[in-house]
Amino acid sequence: MTAWGAGKRPRRMVLRSSWQTVNIGDIGHTPGVLTLLERYLPDVEVRLWPSNVDNGVAEMLAKRFPKVALVQGAAAVKAAFDECDFLLHGSGPSLVAAKDVARWRKETGKPYGIYGITVTNFTPDSIELMSGAKFVFFRDSVSMKLAKDNGVRSPVMEFGPDGAFAVDLRNEAPAKAFLKANGLEEGKFLCCLSRLRFTPYWKVKKNVAFDEKKHAHNEAMKEHDHAPLRAAIIAVVRETPLKVLLCPEDATQMAVGKEMFYDKLPADVKKKVVWREKYWLTDEALSTYVRSAGIFGSEMHSPIMCIGNGIPAIVCRFAEQTSKGIMWRDIGLGDWLFDLDVEEEIPRIVPTVLAMAKDPVAAKQKTAKARAFVEQRQRETMAILGSVLKS
Numbered sequence: 001m002t003a004w005g006a007g008k009r010p011r012r013m014v015l016r017s018s019w020q021t022v023n024i025g026d027i028g029h030t031p032g033v034l035t036l037l038e039r040y041l042p043d044v045e046v047r048l049w050p051s052n053v054d055n056g057v058a059e060m061l062a063k064r065f066p067k068v069a070l071v072q073g074a075a076a077v078k079a080a081f082d083e084c085d086f087l088l089h090g091s092g093p094s095l096v097a098a099k100d101v102a103r104w105r106k107e108t109g110k111p112y113g114i115y116g117i118t119v120t121n122f123t124p125d126s127i128e129l130m131s132g133a134k135f136v137f138f139r140d141s142v143s144m145k146l147a148k149d150n151g152v153r154s155p156v157m158e159f160g161p162d163g164a165f166a167v168d169l170r171n172e173a174p175a176k177a178f179l180k181a182n183g184l185e186e187g188k189f190l191c192c193l194s195r196l197r198f199t200p201y202w203k204v205k206k207n208v209a210f211d212e213k214k215h216a217h218n219e220a221m222k223e224h225d226h227a228p229l230r231a232a233i234i235a236v237v238r239e240t241p242l243k244v245l246l247c248p249e250d251a252t253q254m255a256v257g258k259e260m261f262y263d264k265l266p267a268d269v270k271k272k273v274v275w276r277e278k279y280w281l282t283d284e285a286l287s288t289y290v291r292s293a294g295i296f297g298s299e300m301h302s303p304i305m306c307i308g309n310g311i312p313a314i315v316c317r318f319a320e321q322t323s324k325g326i327m328w329r330d331i332g333l334g335d336w337l338f339d340l341d342v343e344e345e346i347p348r349i350v351p352t353v354l355a356m357a358k359d360p361v362a363a364k365q366k367t368a369k370a371r372a373f374v375e376q377r378q379r380e381t382m383a384i385l386g387s388v389l390k391s
Helices: 024-040 057-064 074-083 098-108 124-131 141-149 172-181 212-239 253-260 282-289 301-308 324-330 343-358 360-390
Strands: 012-017 045-050 086-089 112-117 136-138 157-159 189-193 243-247 273-275 295-297 313-317 337-339
Touching: 012 024, 012 098, 024 045, 024 057, 024 112, 024 282, 024 301, 024 360, 045 074, 057 282, 074 098, 086 098, 086 360, 098 112, 098 124, 112 360, 136 141, 141 157, 141 324, 172 282, 189 212, 189 253, 189 301, 189 343, 212 243, 212 253, 212 295, 212 313, 212 343, 243 253, 243 282, 253 273, 282 301, 295 301, 301 313, 301 360, 313 324, 313 343, 324 337, 337 343, 343 360
Parallel strands: 012 045, 012 086, 086 112, 112 136, 136 157, 189 243, 189 295, 243 273, 295 313, 313 337
Antiparallel strands: none
């Protein structure tokens, strides 16, 4: 007998996710949601309909989730539409696969839901599509309010954590080898992330053209945005026993970290700072993060995965990143969120990073409280999905 009752086959679900592989956060959405489905709805057969699982991501997912079949190609999509009972649009920066959700709705008439997204733009079609969902979980309160103000009327509209909070991937061997080779001991280093206002995807994607306007804005803002974090690196090295690892969240950021952090550090500080030269996948990154004393910087998903795994994380944000950073306030970490567009917030960055470094017990307690809230919402949102599937 399954959880769905005697004589009934297990429910089948399509997870529409996996948006790109040049960013460990965009990779992380998928294994996070798959972990939640495995944990809370173990009797549901899940098929993953990805946009992109190249660069070793398909193999990484298969290792962790051997039962999850990939929906790739027209025949597999048709079979999923015919055989599955529900479509779940996974966590992401928007309603990324709106066209595919609309196609599912039109061709099957079967129910669908949306899990852990940010929404900034609304059209009559997107409002109607979200309103037709059994539920829409927003990963930040700003998105939820905007959706309601714009007339979205799904029967369930609530805060639902970004899927990446639940990532539990590990790739221990290369992570340990890297740390050993660079003199980084467990619990004795912080991780630091850099980013530009706009990700220069033209450097890593063949189909993305150079954008002069975005490039000019990046150049204009990069010193403003990196100076306070560089000051925090210097303070940590000079005022604590900790080292600092400069690491990337996407494939363009190794160069940014070297230019804006490493190359500008004083000689005495540089001795205790490690610059990671190569991009990595989500599993190796997380195996590294969980051995750190915490993370800080102007990226989002490495901090998300850290909090989900009990590691303290401080986030800096700016308008170009949409409202996703507001989730830090939503989960009780407003003291660890800094808006680089608000000048009066910037002076608090260095003392906050230092406090995290100098009092790891308090930092871990603060992290645990936020993690517990996230896990409560994960249970509650998965219960809603489960009730929809049973009906």
